[in-house]
Amino acid sequence: QVQLVQSGAEVKRPGSSVKLSCKASGGTFSSNAISWVRQAPGQGLEWMGGIIPMFGTANYAQKFQGRVTITTDESTTTAYMELTSLISEDTAVYYCARDSDVSAFEIWGQGTVVTVAS
């Protein structure tokens, strides 16, 4: 059974960085894209970027260009998302989602709450 397990909640100061992890189990890690999506309190879903592990090059939403880095470690089947220069508006639940061979965003992680506050 394909599953994504995300790292725990984070509390960060404005101006700092956060790096979240998303460990995949089951299925084929290398060839299926993993994306990161965030959801601010009471708001909708927002795609941040994604990566296909076997290719290693990530695509990012224009809004996050220069501030987000998505990477993977195939040896541990884990994806990472680092967001820098945090501001209060980055307070959100961050999800990872993985494609299957036929569909996008088929499997979702449980989400990680990131709180940015001074």
Place this chain on the structure above:
Amino acid sequence: QTVVTQEPSLTVSPGGTVTLTCASSTGAVTSGYYPNWFQQKPGQAPRALIYSTSNKHSWTPARFSGSLLGGKAALTLSGVQPEDEADYYCLLYYGGALVFGGGTKLTVL
């Protein structure tokens, strides 16, 4: 800045039929945008319902269907159940970039 627009809210009676739509600021939505639909209930992660316009996942109830309608992607629920009350999001593919719609809050009343 590409914007994907959904109805902010809709209300439907149990057993009724409702159609949610998903429009693109760039023009008509076609199958080339690979429309996806997701359901999200409070406190839960989103769940995939429909991919590539009209394909269902193995767990998608038969009452959900996806289509293209009048230049938009559409999600139709036929025979709505109380448990269908949720937020619904569409997702469109723009050649390497993906954009979610703002979501539709569906109330079953």
